[in-house]
Amino acid sequence: MKKIQMVDLKGQFEKIKEEVNTSMQEVLETTAFINGPRVHQFQKNLENYLGVKHVIPCANGTDALQIAMMGLGLSPGDEVITADFTFAATVEVIALLHLTPVLVDVNPDDFNISIDAIKKAITPKTKAIVPVHLFGKCANMEAILNIAKEHNLFVIEDNAQAIGATYTFKDGRKAKAGTMGQVASTSFFPSKNLGCYGDGGAIFTNDDHLAHMIRGIVNHGMYERYHHDVVGVNSRLDSLQAVVLDAKLPHLDAYNKARQHAAKKYNEAFKDEPAIITPKGKSTCQGICDTCDCHVFHQYTLRVIGVDRDALVSYLNENGIPCGVYYPIPLHKQKAYLDNRYKEADFVITNQLVKDVISLPMHTELDDEQIDFITSKIKTFIHG
Numbered sequence: 334m335k336k337i338q339m340v341d342l343k344g345q346f347e348k349i350k351e352e353v354n355t356s357m358q359e360v361l362e363t364t365a366f367i368n369g370p371r372v373h374q375f376q377k378n379l380e381n382y383l384g385v386k387h388v389i390p391c392a393n394g395t396d397a398l399q400i401a402m403m404g405l406g407l408s409p410g411d412e413v414i415t416a417d418f419t420f421a422a423t424v425e426v427i428a429l430l431h432l433t434p435v436l437v438d439v440n441p442d443d444f445n446i447s448i449d450a451i452k453k454a455i456t457p458k459t460k461a462i463v464p465v466h467l468f469g470k471c472a473n474m475e476a477i478l479n480i481a482k483e484h485n486l487f488v489i490e491d492n493a494q495a496i497g498a499t500y501t502f503k504d505g506r507k508a509k510a511g512t513m514g515q516v517a518s519t520s521f522f523p524s525k526n527l528g529c530y531g532d533g534g535a536i537f538t539n540d541d542h543l544a545h546m547i548r549g550i551v552n553h554g555m556y557e558r559y560h561h562d563v564v565g566v567n568s569r570l571d572s573l574q575a576v577v578l579d580a581k582l583p584h585l586d587a588y589n590k591a592r593q594h595a596a597k598k599y600n601e602a603f604k605d606e607p608a609i610i611t612p613k614g615k616s617t618c619q620g621i622c623d624t625c626d627c628h629v630f631h632q633y634t635l636r637v638i639g640v641d642r643d644a645l646v647s648y649l650n651e652n653g654i655p656c657g658v659y660y661p662i663p664l665h666k667q668k669a670y671l672d673n674r675y676k677e678a679d680f681v682i683t684n685q686l687v688k689d690v691i692s693l694p695m696h697t698e699l700d701d702e703q704i705d706f707i708t709s710k711i712k713t714f715i716h717g
């Protein structure tokens with residue numbers, strides 16, 4: 334059996350090596366390292382893939398989120414509602430812009446932002462909602478878009494974990510994750526579903542004016558050379574990263590299918606284990622059917638009930654199985670984001686999830702033998 338890894342970038346690289354090496358060599362020969370034609374080419378290809386009007390590449394997913402908020406013209410004191418159970422980048426950029434983060438609880442079944450909690454958190458100062466499509470599954474966008482419309486709020490999708498996922502509205506209409514709100518951000522960090530070989534990110538929008546604003550913001554607030562109309566940042570995707578992304582993009586659906594295959598194997602192995610709650614997709618398909626992409630499994634995250642989660646983590650590590658706890662501490666309990674308006678009673682689910690969750694190895698190169706080994710070790714731990 335191959336050594337089990339949390340993420341196997343090397344195995345994936347072997348299959349696109351020639352194309353990546355050739356394209357990288359071309360970039361080196363042309364020396365078009367920044368804003369070169371390859372960045373533009375990738376941008377166009379991603380626009381076509383997503384069915385979105387504008388993709389604006391930038392330096393990383395955190396910048397993408399910050400720039401999206403800057404582009405919308407949010408101002409200090411504006412309240413931005415987001416999930417308590419996510420990576421810190423989401424809340425960090427809200428705070429950096431002197432906006433007021435309002436963290437709210439999530440759902441116990443799909444770990445995504447709770448619609449009831451959003452409704453409770455809206456005040457006259459609320460300006461935006463940031464749903465995070467956590468672990469590869471879209472938040473309840475139908476409800477979020479309705480709430481946003483009713484209260485005149487922006488929706489900024491943090492799509493760092495769900496690129497390639499498809500959301501289906503009640504009327505049957507489908508949309509790719511990151512194309513439903515006013516604006517979305519994504520990350521091309523190497524371990525993400527579409528990852529480059531360094532840092533990278535992008536902003537997506539269908540709004541021409543917003544796209545124009547954002548193109549200036551990523552480039553020092555310049556809309557005309559050496560005229561700085563707004564305060565901007567310097568945030569660029571470089572050409573060497575763009576060629577990696579362009580080599581991978583045609584395989585993204587196959588990569589996500591490989592993740593779904595692994596998820597299906599895991600789910601089947603655990604279906605008769607009362608102590609294990611497996612991740613859910615749409616209620617009809619559980620995210621693992623062959624025909625829909627409602628879940629692209631950036632992480633495969635279980636909840637273990639009545640099991641010592643931390644002892645399970647140690648046991649798996651001792652048996653050569655890496656695993657992760659995403660996320661071990663709720664954001665509302667992080668020193669940087671403490672706020673005396675928060676009440677513990679408002680975070681019942683997140684407070685529980687941080688004790689229950691465990692993410693198993695999940696990547697495009699995981700094979701059935703490895704999955705069988707992982708699931709049998711977990712069963713041995715639970716049943717002795």
Ligand SMILES: *Cc1c(COP(=O)(O)O)cnc(C)c1O
Nearest residue numbers: 393394395420422493520521522
């Ligand atoms: C990875 C990630 C980010 C940040 O992306 P970087 O490219 O690392 O800056 C933001 N939000 C979420 C939910 C993420 O998973």
